[in-house]
Amino acid sequence: MQMGKSATLILLHAVSFYIMVGTGEAQLKTVLINCGTNSTVDVDGRTWVGDLAAGSNLTLSPAPAADTTAVLSGNTSLGPIYGSGRVFAGGLNYTFRGVQGDYFLRLHFCPFALDYYNANNSLFDVTANGLGLLSQYSVLRDITTKNMELQRSGSNISSYLIKEFYLSIGSNELVIEFIPLKGSFGFINGLELVASEDTLFAGVISKVGGNSVNLNVSGRGMETMYRLNVGGSRINPSQDPDLWRTWEVDTGYMTNVDAGSETMNNSNITYASSNDSSVAPLLVYETARTMSNNQVLEKRFNMTWKLAVDPGFDYLVRLHFCELLYGQPNQRNFRIYVNNRTAADDFDIYARAGGKNRAYHQDYLDAVTLRVNTLWIQLGPDTATGASGTDALLNGLEIYKLSRNGKLAYVGAFNPAKNTSNNSKARILLVGIGAGVGSVLILALVVTIVFLLWKRRSSEISSKNDAPRWRPLFLHGAFLNTTNNAKEAAGTKNQFGSVALMRMGKRFTVAEIRAATKNFDEKMVIGVGGFGKVYRGEIEDGTLAAIKRAHPQSQQGLAEFETEIEMLSKLRHRHLVSMIGFCEEQNEMILVYEYMANGTLRSHLFGSDLPPLSWRRRLEVCIGAARGLHYLHTGADRGIIHRDVKTTNILLDENFVAKMSDFGLSKTGPALEHTHVSTAVKGSFGYLDPEYFRRQQLTQKSDVYSFGVVLFEVVCARAVINPSLPKDQINLAEWAIRWQRQRSLETIIDPRLRGQYSPESMKKFGEIAEKCLADEGKSRPTMGEVLWHLEYVLQLHEAWSRANAEESSSLDVESLSQAGAGAGVEERRNPLFMDPDPAAIS
Template sequence: MRKVLGKGLFIVVILVIIVSVTVSIVEAQSKSFLIDCGSNSSVNVDGRKWVGDMAPNNNVTLSSSGFVVSTSTLSGNSIYDPLYKTARIFTSYLNYTIKGVKGNYFVRFHFCPFVNEDYNLNKSSFGVVANGMKVLSEFNVPLEISDENMELQKSGKNSSSFFLVKEYVMAINVDTLVIEFVPSGSSFGFINAIEIVSFVDELFPGSVGKVGGGNLNLTGRSMETMYRLNVGGSKIQSNQDPDLWRTWEVDSSHMITANAGSGVKNTSNITYASVNDTSMAPLLVYETARAMTNNEVLEKRFNMSWKFEVDPDFDYLVRLHFCELVYDKANERIFRIYINNRTAADNFDVYVRAGGMNKAYHQDYFDSLSSKIDTLWVQLGPDTAAGAAGTDALLNGLEVFKLSKNGNLASVQRYDSADNATSKSKGKVLWVGIGAGVASALVLAIVIVLVLCFCRSRRKASTDTKNNPPGWRPLFLYGAALNSTVGAKGSAGTQKAYGSMASTRVGKKFTLAEINAATKNFDESLIIGVGGFGKVYKGEIDDGVLAAIKRANPQSEQGLTEFETEIDMLSKLRHRHLVSLIGFCEEKNEMILVYEYMANGTLRSHLFGSDLPPLSWKQRLEACIGAARGLHYLHTGADRGIIHRDVKTTNILLDENFVAKMADFGLSKDGPALDHTHVSTAVKGSFGYLDPEYFRRQQLTEKSDVYSFGVVLFECACARAVINPTLPRDQINLAEWAMRWQKQKSLETIIDPHLRGTYCPESLTKFGEIAEKCLADDGKSRPTMGEVLWHLEYVLQLHEAWLNMHNSETSFSSNQVLKVEGLEVLHEPSSEDEEDALNLKE
């Protein structure tokens, strides 16, 4: 009788525990807040109701409305696409205040940088603070997306995802969550959706064992989810994890050797090892695994290894998920766990730890990274000393969380070995620092006094200067370097008379009255282009000479820096394949640049997206050659060379004879000094053309222009946008899509239909090989622009010979030898090459 009562009591206790856990989960789910940003209504997505941030009675308060933008089309590659069709833009400080929030929450920010006419979301930069915790700083969504896509591409996986979700774990001790969005400098930010999902206390423990010994208390520490992987299985979408709506990615892109472990699957009767584990991961994670089943190798010490890029100088929580799917007894599979090449656990038997076969179990580990380490390794390998029946290891899931440090979760600057200098004595350094500080203060004070005196004298001389807004520094600080001695026309009466002499800044300083007359008071009908800097007008200056007049938009994310860089670069450059700067205007709060007029507009407009007749293959080759000549001059025409940094088809302009010229030098940088290999600088450019090596390392080289030019080559051949979210996922990114076909030697399959039957097949083959070389992952493996130029000329010669042969005028007999594979060139320079060489010497 007592046994029966004992069993009954035990069952009752178990039922009470299960019911209490279930109630906790239900309560947690009911406390979720789902916010659709940029909307005043509600929408049902993934079976949940998302409320607009401007909808009534939504417990959400905005400090300011910002701006709302929307799109009607998206790529359809996310279940959250209905949310991603709207966004809220903020150009100044904005915060969301959500009431009724107290407890443990996943806070997720959804970003999708769709195309918008008014705001280039690709160029946004901003920070985010949640209840005083800095979670993002100077954050650029497209760069983060590109970084993730590149990791997928390395593993041969589809890499065309164009949305991003940043997830944070927060313990909110007050009843209100305040999320602050702060633009970086003069930039702006955006947000598509905010997801706040409550979870039970048991999800994260109070303390975690540290690799190497000891424990860490996690209480009160916020975390960022860096990686969440379904090891050995397919991607698990958030709606397949209905308790906490987590997404579990595939693990193969992070494996060092993918075939070190093969997939294992077993969906029969899997249960959780403990009732407290039910929220750790969905059962789908435990139904698949990766195991070291390849035991035919001679050396038994190889491991399954995963490598993760992380932020240095932070603490990390590594959570491993296990479920023994094969063996039904102990001592069949025993292995070791290594984290960052240190043993985290040995004699690890999943069957023993979980309490049997098909039991879902997890294990947490903690490790700290120094400021010199930006990678985290997780490795599983056989423990041959344990005497297991097989040399094997198994893993079902893996999560990596970054722990907050001093109220900060935002990325920190990566370690630079150049900063690792030997320190002197503290006292000496202190006195040197004090002396340097005093001297710097004195010098700075003198400079400020001189500048103020100079500015005061200038203001007295000009009554218009007082109208300049404080955000724009007038160009008189250039001093005498900019002069207005150039007349309206040269002796030949052509626009080339306005070209600048090398190493001497020359340009006419136009009055605003002259600009108004040239553009008919900025008549909207004269607009010939719109860019990040502002609008471009067609105008007539000085006896009917046509010019392109670029007027800065004060609200633009580009500003004085780009304005000055454009003048600085173009005023000291002269080349037939660079657009000439005629002059500028800085009167009455205006920043205006005046260029030579390019009658046929951008190269892109002749490839797609307009009603203009398509260019022939010969015209496209000649345009590419012209642009290559301009870039080659930039890279070699100065002591250190100049890196354009924004090479794309909209910055390649065509004159009345379809001669191509490079334009828009607002982002250009001087090349590295002789004793340096690169220029360390913040990543700037256009999404789709960016050199992946550049935005990974923030190290700019001339080869970054070469990569962008390779994308231009494929764009000319295929006549489509470099990023098109409306296409199927594997076609969204032109560079990736075209490279797949090129590596199959089948570029002709995706060539512009207008070209079919009108080009030399051999010329297209060589053209594709050049583009492929330009897009090499490693900058050192890419050709120089000079080498690209020579090979493009050869491609043109092949095509012209083919045209002559088909026109029955001449037969082709080539006495020139070029080898694209090795990039070796035997080719006599043309007269145009010789003239370019003269320009370089000047």
Template sequence: MMKVQGTGVFGILLLLIMCMVAPSVEAQTTSFFINCGTNSSANVDGRRWVGDTAPRNNVTLSAPGIEASTTMFNGDPVYEPLYKTARIFTDTLNYTFQIPNGDYFLRLHFYPLAFDGYNANESYFSVVANGLGLVSEFNVPGEISDKNLNLLGSGANSSYFYLLKEYLFSVDTNVMVVNFIPSKGSFGFVNAIEIIPEGNRLFADAVSRVGANGGSSSLNMRGMETMYRLNVGGSTIEPSDDSLLWRTWEADSSYMINADAGSVIRNRSNITYANPNNTAVAPLLVYETARTLTNTEVMEKRFNMSWKLVVDPDFEYLVRLHFCELVYDKPNQRIFRIFVDNKTAADNFDIYVRAGGMNKAYHEDYVDSISSRSNTIWIQLGPDPTTGSAGTDALLNGLEVFKLSRNGNLAYVETYSNVKVKKTSRSLILWVSIGAGIASIAILAAICMLIVWFCRKKREDNDAKKSPPGWRPLFLHGSVMNSTTNAKGSTSYQNPNGQFGTVRSGRRFTLTEIRAATNNFDESLVIGVGGFGKVYKGEMDDSTLAAIKRSNPQSQQGLKEFETEIEMLSKLRHRHLVSLIGFCDEQNEMILVYEYMANGTLRSHLFGSDLPSLSWKQRLEICIGAARGLHYLHTGSERGIIHRDVKTTNILLDENFDAKMADFGLSKTGPSLEHTHVSTAVKGSFGYLDPEYFRRQQLTEKSDVYSFGVVLFEVVCARAVINPTLPKDQINLAEWAMRWQRKKSLKSILDPQLKGNYSPESLVKFGDIAEKCLADEGKSRPTMGEVLWHLEYVLQLHEAWLRSNAGDSSVSIVEDLGPIHEGESEEVLDAANSDTGTEIKTKEDGESVSRTDRDPMDPMAVGVDEFSQMVNQQGR
């Protein structure tokens, strides 16, 4: 009895132990690492991969398919056992895995080699997992791109790649079935499969959406595909270093617009998770490195760190950003903004506050929709200049992007423009290729004939003068023009119908004339050096002084800018724009001849030279002149012109110190009526560049206004806009001056040469104008017409102060109109003048003009009565 009882107790204890152990055994078997196309196992990256036909592997195949192997392998030897075999299928093949309910990562490995007569490069197939479409009409080489290419091997000659597709979705049927479906007449293949339970609820049920509408997006029961997983500021993290979920974290540098925009920082001490329950979100290695926007020698501090990622159009994407404050040990030290696809995701972002301290690993999620017309998503982080934080840069440790399923589908099928080549259509493609080849030959022959005819025509006209390749001044507007030279040597251009064209202005100089004017490009005559070459002071044959800009003959850089400058100045004439006299395009030379500006650049009179300092009145008059030139550019034609490179070195001064805008090589025609901006690549000069334009690549006239605001502060302070030798908070002039301006203490950083020689009231109003020009958003900035009006008012304040100090009290001046307000119209300002019975009188072309009698937005009101003047076709 005792024996039986003892046996019963032992049995009960054994049963309890088995019940306790059973769940852990089951949990251990819910991860699968399958080596496809073999019954043998292999050890790869610290894991044991079991053959898909090995006994007792808990995997069921619906059909045997074809076990393929190859002896050719030039990749990383570590992956050789996994990728030298594959399961090939010409009919539908299902892999069935018995697993508990839950969320799982599914990873499919593809390595395109030739297996037993099957060239994996020519396979097309679809994959569905538990009803979720993963890929459709999938061709591995055709799908390789920046977003999914992983090079195998560290050698430079490594020519093989593998493709890893990772998905995350829920299983609620205790089984995962992965269906491989070959396209008609084709086949499919797979090298390896891995299934890993997520088990830690890595994602919330709802995530905030970015954009104007905001709100949240539900993630419940939606599948995901991993598009990117980046270790920001660090090297690649291998799966063996992410042992919980075996993820690969790529280095981020190749996805940045400018990898030098962010400095790399590291801290390996005492990093912990802000939420102890989220230890699987990312390994701590991700949080030990980061990029911060602090390299001011490379980029101006208002700029953003930017990552450009290629994605599939017409899907929603989850963007996960990983943060860990590694430097500051208290709040309000580093505050920045986050932009997802040019939409604001977060303002006033303080990692320390959100994570709950320093060295705390933390993440934020955002959802964004990509339209059917876009295949990129931008992630940008930049400082928030409106805050008083000590750190004016951003920080990021890691970045992940996931595609969200749409109607139970993650597959993206490209349209007709990307037709796939299949085995059944080889003959058709062959005939199409032959036909295309014949057509190409015919077209090429026709082009050659046209070229021969055109060259012969040019020789007959004796018009070509060995123009440099790629630069044809006569074709800027797409029409061929015949040139005729008069007895004086100036050149006029005619259309084939005999009408004078307006494409060219001025004189076409011979290279001999240019060499004579510059004493054969004498270095002693160099008055400036720009991005395109040197500028010489020259004397033309009629004793006229000229500024001669010569492109570097050994370089083809700047061709577009030179053409743009000729095109713009051929259409423009204004007394506050530098005039183009002519050009020379002989013997691979690109030379532009301008009117000579005796007093050089505005910058040379502010600092960095021994020239006498400008008075406050001179500085105001110069700013007004430059503003008039810019206002003419913005309003003098139907669509206007945006200068895009406003700075003090592009404001030139003649013998009377009258200001003229110069250098139109980067100028762009403004947007049409139905558009608000011009989408274009970012160009300009550091320190002057509009941060909104840089962030959105959307150029408007308000971008010039921002740059002009920086010029105004430069005029006040007489220092460089970017000076890395100064203390950190003074490197950027715009930020430094704005801090003092917001304190209403601009006089504290005033050029010492002006002390006691200016009207304090005029300086206050001048600072208000500059501050408004530097508003973060373009819509909050004034127009150049409004800026011009207020600068004229500032000048009147100063002149009244001068007369008052000289004992002249007979001054009529408009009363204080207050600061510029967004949307404030010139009519309102004029009404204010009328109501007070006062007026401003300005001098224009030797006449005194009453501001109360004119509309300030009328070009005549701001001294741009030259709108109707066209270029003298005979040149100068």
């Protein structure tokens, strides 16, 4: 709700706000507080009590709370606890009683928009019984970092954040104090306390490069930095009912995902010790990552995870293991490295856990200096042992930061004075996460789950319990064998009662696919995605093909995989990648595409040793990609929005003809009576349309924005997001647009283009890219207009090239002058060489 001016003035004073939970001697196991409301809500069977609610376990002082804090409302689709929150401009204390012991404390944050506050300017400290948890904390800054990590792992971006700490409370009382910085404010949506066993972090721990030490958590707190389910999918809190933890996927933190193959168990798993039941859920130990191709490179490569951490702290590294293959000791021995130092050698999971399928964990303690902000975890072969297998295995990974000098908070180089409205546009745009993002995310997730469950049920009924685990090709009815099932194509109905579409391409057998890929040889892998791997293969007629194989035991990327099937069944264009055929035997789901010999556009711009593309070729590639997108937008009744336009999805054939690929995120455009498609935010960080990000309203202009980023990437030849660069250069779109608006784009272009381009063509190119990146979609050109102007830019460059060629020839000066004059007259009369009407762009 809105705050009146009187309430705003009151917020400038220090506020002490107490919640007393429980008054008896019995210690509470779980405390769940829904901030800023008097309502009690149920989430996954757990009851969250509003901090304004009256009841035996909850009292409020001073009263009324509305006089001292602002109550937020909205975003309930993210979850009931994010439907309200409490804003404070003065001090705010929550006091819990009856909570002696060891607890996980989770602070829930979701930015909101209020008339009197800008979440981008929120900065505050948080302490717990005097222990500094957060300092000069900015929720928006942390969400930005978190979303970059989620993007790398292939997960959806998030509009809320949970900070987790581990506390040992010895006084039967916990006081959590929120302290806004002077002139700023803070906010909180939910507080969660979950009791843990006192043995969860206890006993002697191995110190990397030193002797074992006793881990005394009672004298210091910890912050959860990472909790990863290695080799498996995301584990939600409801799947970890003891402590309600979240386990993220690990792929985004691996330096080379191909170094480790995913595996899973085929039998029941038990804990190695009865005290380990709360260390991690069994789901963590049912999947793992093992080394790939452990016989190559003289057995010197490792599986590596790179994790960003705060410098100047000690870190607890907890590794989770479960031997899933070998039934005897000394069959899998490997080494463990932490920050390039040996933490353990001759590590035998079977021997340490006491058998196969026994869940086991190992802790290590390592100190990170003030000059280091990265924690490297590596597992590799130990060739010095006599083990029959020298590959490594890991099931789970946790990283905890230990307090130092009474503090867990780390400020680093962040300057709060700069965290104002003058911040970069990307951070300002993230305010929209709280203002408008959340309402559709959960709804879209629920609808997707219901839809997939319905299709799965339908598939089970149709196959009479004898079908593969999932069959998206068959469900869509989009592909039938032209040689063997011609009669079916004419009149057979699929399981939904509709007549199946005409077949597109050949139905391959698994044997043919295995022959084409040399039995899925890892050396043939040319790409990896959430669905699985892409192989280079040669089919029986000698044609090269790209073979996309969905992981048969994983549901990750299934929705995107099915979307791509649906789109490819109705799309045919010279500048769209075509599909040759498919395979759906033996629980396999494989698509076969035309092979693009020159790979991705990005590989020719930077990050490889390929020769640079000329300016002419770059323009031709951009024009080809624009033609493909223009066809998507206009070739169907409602058009198709690609939703993931980027240089890695623009492929080049042997003649450098550009073709759009990867339609897994594509959406059919809005109906005539609508202006947009309301959908959850998906795409790639750095290319996302900020208007789509704020409103969850997808339009064709969202593709135009992403294509504008591609144009700047083409001319600058650098990554769209590069955190290693100075702050003002991290985001390519922001950096390039600043130079373009100064009409100085040539200052930052790829140095390899110097002297090889027409200045006039570069000027027009920059203007097109600038208009594509307009803040509002209505101010951006259509893809058809972008295509027209790119063709005009190419004409300018070709005219410049012809003029230069004439000047460098050995023709007589007078003849050269006459020829040049004639060409100039012809160009001036040709409408293609006239400046375009500015109104046509807008």
